[in-house]
Amino acid sequence: MNRSHASGDVTSPGAAVAGSRLARRRRWTVVAACSSAVLSAGGVYATQWVQSPAEAAARTQAPQASVITAPVVRQVLRNTLVFRGSFSDGRTVTATPTGVAATQPASQPSASQPSALVVTDVFARPGQRVKAAQPLVEYDARPVFALPGAFPMYRDLTVGDEGKDVVQVQRALHSLGRPTGSDPSGTFGSGTAAAVRHMYAAMGYAPPLTTSAGTVSQDPGPEATTTLPSSEVVFVPSLPARVVSVPVHVGDAVKGPVVTLARGDMTLTGFLDPSERGLVTAGAKADILAEATGAHATGTVASVGALVTPGAGKDDSASDDSAADARQDSAYVPVRIGGGGSWDKTFAGQDVRITITAAATSRAVTAVPEAAITAGADARSTVTVVPASGGAQRVVPVTTGVSADGLVQVTPTRGHTLRAGDRVVVGT
Structure with a gap:
């Protein structure tokens, strides 16, 4: 009996073999393409690291010079000089009471008992500017005040005394508007005594009196005459003066100076390098800065001194600022700077930077x-x-x-x- 098969149901062996060969060819083609791509990419990457000798030499050459x-x-053109300077009090004077006017005619002065003196009031403060016959400190209810003059008050003055210290007192009284009558210059007479009494009355204190026995008293009894005690007066060359320090408080025993006054305003000394000496002249403008406080001011060169060499026997009498000069350990030229008036008290004791700008050409x-x-x-x-x-x-x-x-x-x-x-x- 014959059997028939539909053409779609059975695949022949020849066809299956042909399909298998075709699939294998396609796979090999894909693999070859991928390998080629990988090799190409690697070649490109490798070429970035491979240089010819010329390329290597070019890369190691120095860059082209620029200007x-x-x-x-x-x-x-202007010369600008910057150097250090220092503010100081210059020469100072102090008041140290050693005696007090007695309250009774028979009392003995207490000059031999300085430990008995006690501060009873303080009127002045550091930095303050004070004028003549202005109470600064009070001890045992007696005033300490300043008068204009350069000669020191080395003794008590009373009626009958003569000398240049009396001349100085008379001039100070005249500056206060206190006439000394018909007293000759240099003679402490009744006119000078009257002027002293008026001065004390204006300050609010009784004038000290001395008796024939030589004791000091505030009682205008018989044979008592007006006196001016050295313990109560400090002479300053120019007034108003600046208070440098008041190292006492109410209730303190007087054991030393009760007030220190500057004999004039603060001074500013610059320490200029000797090599720049010819670049600074009097009249040059100066800019002053205290870095510690931020204080700023302008000034003018007042003078340019001679070369100073520390330790070389410099004459301190030529300077009112030997303390500031002593801070320098190398040679310098002192340059004094003026402020055109009084320096601000915030500069007291400050080391500052000084800048001077001077024209080097006229046009x-x-x-x-x-x-x-x-x-x-x-x-x-x-x-x-x-x-x-x-x-x-x-x-x-x-x-x-x-x-x-x-x-x-x-x-x-x-x-x-x-x-x-x-x-x-x-x-x-």
């Missing part, structure tokens, strides 16, 4: 930085100009002048030009 330039300027000049100047083998000075357009550099011979603050005055030689705004080489 540093600065502009040519036209201005007045505007063409100038370049010092680094732009080149000296050739022929000793001629030149500058190299870099054109703004980027063209070739040109060398300009110049004649140099004064220098200040890193700039040098230059004048181009005949046939050459150099203008403000041109760029000159200062380095590479």
Whole structure:
């Protein structure tokens, strides 16, 4: 019996073999393509790390040289000097009471018992400016005050005394508007005594009196005459004076100075390097800054002194500021700076920075930085100009002048030009 098969139900062996071969070919084609892609990518990557000898040499060469330039300027050249200075009190005077006016005619003065003196009031404070016959400190209910004069009060003065210290007292009384009557100059007479009494009355104190026995009293009894005790008066060359210190409080025993006054205003001394001596002259403007407090002021150079060498036997009498001078351990030139008046009290005792700017040229000049100047083998000075357009550099011979603050005055030689705004080489 014959059997028939539908063509779609049975696959022949030849067809199956052919399909298998075709699939294998396709797989090999895909693998080959992927391998080729990987190899290509690796080759590209590898070429980035492989250099020819020429390329390696080019990479190791120094970069092309460039130049540093600065502009040519036209201005007045100025020298700016900065140096240290110190404020001080100059010469000072102190008041140290050693005796007190007795309250009874028969009482003995207490000059031999200084420990008995007690501070009973304090009127002055540091930095304050005080005038003549103004109570500063009170001890045992007696005032300490200042009068104008340079001669020290070395003794008690009373009727009948004579001398230049009496002349000084009379002049001080006249400055207060207290006439001394018909007393001759230098003689403490009744007119001078009356002026002293009026001065004490204006201060609110009874005038001290001395008896025929030599005791001091405040009782205007028989044979008592007016006196001016040395313990109560301190003479200062000029008034008003500045209070430097008041080292006592109410209730303290008097064991030393009760007040210290400056004989004049604060002084500012600058310590200038000797090599810069010729750059500073009297009248130059100065800028003063106290870095510690931020205080700022302007002043004028009052004087430029002679060279000072510490330890070389400098005459301290030439300076009112030997304490400040002693702070320097190297040679210097003292420069005194005036403030055009009284310095602010915040400068007291301060070390400060002093800046002085002085014109080095009387008019505007063409100038370049010092680094732009080149000296050739022929000793001629030149500058190299870099054109703004980027063209070739040109060398300009110049004649140099004064220098200040890193700039040098230059004048181009005949046939050459150099203008403000041109760029000159200062380095590479």
